[in-house]
Structures are given as structure tokens and as C-alpha cells.
Amino acid sequence: MKNDMIICDQQPIYALGCAVFLKEASYIDQYNYIKTIEELIQLHPIDTSKCLMIDCSLLPLNQNHIMQQIIQIKNAIPIILLYNNEDDMTLFKIIEW
Secondary structure (H helix, E strand, C coil), rough: CCCCCEEECCCCCHHHHHHHHHHCHHHCEEEEEEHHHHHHHCCCCCCCCCCEEEEHHHCCCHHHHHHHHHHHHHHHCCEEEEEEEEHHHHHHHHHCC
16 A cells, blocks of 8 residues: 655645645555656656655646656556546546546
């Protein structure tokens, strides 16, 4: 089971809420919060004992070189995508990747 999580979201309060919820439910032991895709890319290679939770609105779907790096991360660790109703088209584009 993955005990450490990286949370990538523009909204620190939302990220903190997710982390607290997951810790209280004993799904994670600790988390790291990052705000941007650029910060995520700088972490690569990521420790394979971690998992990643990312706001899908942050994904630069029109920037192939960055998306290829995210695909490499996806191949190394589990990723949880967060999306809302406004991101429906983004979800379809993500499935295409």
C-alpha cells in the first residue's frame, strides 16, 4: 500500500482537506503539497513508494513534451485524477493519452 502522497492542486485549502481526510482514514501517512505541474516535473524521478493526486485542470494537454513527462510519472507511480463537471472535455482528452 502506498503510504505517501504528492498532492498537486492550485488550491491549498482543498489539498489540505484531501490530505486530512486521507490521513484520518489511514490511507496515507504523510503528504507533500505542490502547486504546479512544473514543480511536479522537477520531482521526477519520483520515489516509487509514493502516489500522486492531481487536479486535472492543471494538465497541459496541448503541450506534448510535458504530457510525455507526466506519462512517464504515471508509468512509475499510481495517479489519482481530480476533476469536476467543468472538466468533462478534459477527461475525454486525458483518456486519449
